[in-house]
Structure formats: C-alpha cells, structure tokens
Amino acid sequence: MSVQKPFLPPATPLKPRLRGLIIGASSGMGAALAHRLVREGYTLALVARRADLLNALCDEINKTSNERRVLSYVHDVTNYDEAPTLLRRIVSDLGGLDTVIFTAGVNYPPDPAKDNFDGDRQMLEVNLIGAFAWLNPIAEMFQSAKGGQIVGISSVAGDRGRVGNAGYNTSKAGLTTYLEALRNRLTRHGVNVLTVKPGFVKTDMLKAAVGPTPFAIPAEKAADDIYKAMRARKQQIYTPWFWRWLMFIIRNIPSVIFRRMDF
C-alpha cells in the first residue's frame, strides 16, 4: 500500500489549526457544528452514514472556505469493528486530533400499538454502543497523548425515563453516564469531556417527533452554544440555557407525582 495523505493546509505556529472529528455529521447539529468549527479555523474529518448528504456538505464547506478544510468518511457507526481502523486513518489524514464530537443519533418513537423492540435496539446500537465503539479508542489515544477534548451530544431526554420513548431516554441516559465515566477517567490526563444536553432542536429528528416540542431552536444556535462551551472547556451544558433549570425541576419531581403524569 502506497502512502497517500490527502493534502490539507499545514498547521504552523502562526496559523495553528485545531483538528476535529465529527461522528454523525451529515445533517442537523453535526452539520451545523462542521460549518461553525471550520469558520473557527478547524480542519475536520466528517463521518456519516449517508454518503450523498455527507459529500454535498463537504463540497459546500470546501467551496466556501476556498481551500480543503474537511475530509469525508462514509461509515455506519453500528459497524463497530471499523471504528479503530478508521480512527487511525483519520488521525493520519488530519495530522493529529484535538477534538472529537460524537453526535450520531437516531430516534424511533414507538407506535403505542406495536412492539418497538427493533427501534429500541437500533437507538441503543447507534446512540450508545456506537459511542462506545468510537470513544473507547479515542479515550485511550487522548489519555496516552495527555490532551484532547471529547464532546458527546446527549439529550435532556436522558434525564428522566418518561412515558413515551423508553428506548431513546435509555440510550441518552446511558450516553450521559458513559460520558461522565470518561470524564472521571480522563480529566486527570488533561482531557476535557463535555456533555451536551440539547432541548428541542429543529432538525430532521424533530420532524419525526411525536407530541409537542416547545422552545425548539435552530441547529445553528445549538452549535453556537456548543462551540462556546468547548472553548471554555466546560463539563456539561444544556442548550438553550434555560433547560438547565427546567430539567432541574423535572429531575426533582417526586416519582409519586411523575408516574401519574402523561409527560
């Protein structure tokens, strides 16, 4: 195999370039973050399942920035065995890795009349096991390199188990706990782990949602909040900010009341 690295503009002391990886980049918050980070000077590797969307996004970004700033990799996060190999390829292509954003996620709200086992399993496989497949090797790499930043897009949905969508709630609760475990393991090695808990964000996923979706914000607004939290190396954020207080109340509703609510 001949060595062929895609040519990206070099990082120099006066033109430093942070190198980022977004897993689940083709639409929604992933795509909005890709646009935002490139504007902030990053070079990026974008990983997504849907090749057409991914390539269109890459072309658009490279065209607007007048130079090659993003590389695309088609990959389904449930092909777990591919992750460690693809990670090495990406780190070589980018010339390093500073930040990883795991934003791959699916939501299959159950039809109350049917059994949702397939949907539940897929949500866990993508949202949670997919995160393990990628972030386990990344954690090892960052721990060894004594630096880096991991951003996981969880959800307010993971804060409580609710009536409507047990699979999604569970996948996001699991992701939140997994990120916390990574944080506790990696902070001492100089690695920052940021858990993002968005409320409702106007993405394709929201269109499929059942029931009311109050206070929905555009994906660009969420990306802005996330970028600011990344710069400040925060541990956890809600976006928009007031969900923090809303969820504080919701988390503290006693079970004796919560289990009687339709919410």
Add this chain to the structure above:
Amino acid sequence: MDTAMLPLSKFTSLENFGHSLRAPAYVFKPASADEISEVFQLAKKNGLTVTARGAGRSYNDASLNGGGIVLDLSAMNKIINWDPATGQVRAEPGVTLQQLWQSIEPEGWWPPVVSGTMFTTLGGCLGANIHGKNNFKMGPIGEHVLEFSAILPTGAEVTCSPKKNAVLFYAMISGLGMLGIFTSITMQMKRLHSGLLEVDARPVRNLHEHLTDLLDNAPNYDYIVGWLDATASGRSLGRGQIHAARYLHEGDDPELQKTMLLKNQVLPPRIFGVFPKSILHYFMSPFMNNLGTWGVNTGKYIASLPRHTFRESHAAFHFLLDYVPNWELSYGGDGLIQYQSFVPKENAEAAWTEMLRLSHKRGMPSYLGVTKRHRPDKFLLSHAVDGFSLAMDFKVTNSNRAKLSTMLQEFDRIVLDAGGRFYFAKNSETTPETTARFLGEETIAKFRKLKKRCDPHSILESDLYRRVFGGS
C-alpha cells in the same frame, strides 16, 4: 490496518523546541538498523508516513509527523569508535553534540562545527546540515563527514562519502531525513591546543558598521558572531556587539593541562555560585514584551560599549543557548518562532534595514537578533550564501499571530528579492512557493528524483516536508 502493531498507547504528543506546535504520533524507539527497517515495513503496510526525531530541538516541524510514525533515535546513541590519534569518530545518529564534545575534548579535540545548543543529535545536525559561528571558514557540518551509513525505506543499506555515492552524500546531508535514516556517521574532529578561545568583544553602532565588521574581520578569526539589538531604530538601527574568537596556538596556553579538563568546560549551574539557573526563565518572562526587551537590549548595548578581550572555554563560547536552561519557556504558553534569513553580502544591508524598519512600524520588534558570516556549500538543499544571516526570535501570542504572519510574508518577499535563502531547521512559515523560488526548480527536481529512487512509496515524510514541498 494492523491495529495490533499500532497500539493507541504508543500515541505521544510531540512538540517542537519553541513549544509553538503540537502533533501526536506513534513513537517507536529503534535500537538498530534492523528495527528501523521493521518500522518501514509496518508503515508501508498501514499506509502511514515516518519521520526521524533526535533530540527534538528544531524550532519548527522538522521532527514532527502528526498522525504518523516518529522514530525516536535517542536509543541509538553509542560512540562506536573514537581514535584520539587521528581525531576520527564514528557514532550512531542519536549521539548528541554534548556527548561528543565531552568524550573528545579532554583528549584535545573539538567538533569542527557545532550549533548554538549542545543538545542536538548528530543525525539531526546532518539532516539540517547545521552551521556554526565559523561557517565562513569551516562550512557546514557536512563538510567534515568522512562517511556515513544509512538505511533507505526500500530496506537497502547504503554507505556514502564525498567519493562513494557522492550524489546521495550531498543530498542526504541537508536532506531533512527524507531520503533515508543515518545509522552511523564518521567525522573528522578538530585539534585543540587549549581549552580556551581568545575572544574579542566590541560594539557596532549601526547595521552598516555591523556588517562591515563581520565582512572585514571574519578572515582574521576562527569564529565570528554578532548580537543585533533589533529594538534599536533610527541612526542606531542594527547596532549590537561582535564577538570574534581565535583558537589558541600551540604554546599559547600556559595552563593547558588545566583548561582542557572537562570540569572547566562545564557551564556553571548557578549564577554567582548561589542562584540556580534552572529557575532563571521565570524571572525573564516579565521582560518578554516590547518595553521590557527594549530596556534589556539597551542595557545590554551600553554594557557592551567597552571593547575588551578575554579567554573563554569552548563550551561557554559556543553553547550560549544552553546558558539559561529552558529559556524558551520565558516566551510564555504560545511559544516563540525564529525567522532566519541568509542574504548575499551586497544586498544584506538594504534588505535588513527594510525588515527591521517594518518590524518597528508594525510594533513587533524581534526580541533577539543574531548575525553570522557565511559562504556557499555544495549540498543539495543548501541554505548558505556568500553573505550574512540574521536570525530573529519573535514571541507568539494569540493576538499577534495574524499580524506576525503577514509581516513574515513580507520578509520572505524582501529576502527573495535580495537573492536570499532560508534554513529549513529554523523558519516555520516557509511556503512551497518560497521554497521553489530560493532553491530553484532544477534543485527541487533533482531532490524529487532522488526521493523517488530512495523512497518510492514516499514513506519518509515530516510535517516540515509536506509544508515546504507541498507533499509528495
């Protein structure tokens, strides 16, 4: 990809010497040519590139290879053979200049060419083809290499000398480790008749006087170097101090036995016998701004006004950069960069006047300027000219990056228009366009042809190589 052979736990974050770049890589520490060969195989199989790293003292990205493999050669640090009768030494590439001079000096020998720091390795010195304060007289280090062995990415082992495989000899020395990895180096050392040098120190009032002194007086000395106060402007632009030194001849040193002792060559760890130098860089940081440096430079210039002559040990004269340990940390978290230009003697004064003025106009004076006298050499990727070099250190901050980058691009244009050249071990912003202009298309074509022959799969690549040659 062979994930078992490339464990993520081998991932190490590496930096340049100026702490202004960071790039993680799989670090392998080979102990022999065979082990280097194995790493080449592994790299080829996995589609990764390889870069050699010695002591990591390069100011830029010469020993970085982000996301690829870095061969840390510090374990290949044996002096294989030393003959004090002839002054010939054969050593592995990871041997540092410190190791080398400390082994040979007590027996009356000194490396013919050394850098401003003794922590560099021989492999790195040859890859960059370093020069010293005697470049006008002794040429670069490559001119003192009698022979070297190297392993190529094809697995072939080659031996080169100025007579045997001469083309490869003159290309691998100066070749930035992009053609092969040195496995042993044979060099001729220089005879000493004293542990001391006789040094003349004198002030120069402006750039014209400065360059005239270097030009006219170099032939009378063995070493010559100028300190340039880059903060001075107006009629004092380019002022500074010249240090010029001569070897002592046989019989000149009455205390020969004593001055040759290693302990009289060692840099003192404390100032005034009490103040540990290891913490000195903390006390320098508060002065690392425009005003503080102006004050320090002005004070230093005033102190340099009386002409004087003194005798100084070789180590103290040469390794000025090692005098304050970790001095580069005083530049703060974003580090420093060095910009060195080599300009023919006819054009240097005009070019540097323009550059120094520009740096004042932009409010970004260099905090340390050093001048030297040079002559051309035969090596393929040579940085030398019949003229002078000016090295300038700049502090990097978050707020000056864009401004500094623009200014250095203007510097590049001034230097190129003056027929100047650049040194790959120093500048960190040189572009492929600048490289093509000063090396010339013909030289680059020659280098690429050799690269194709020695490294057909382009396994040897550093961040520096990709930056200045635009990749393979």
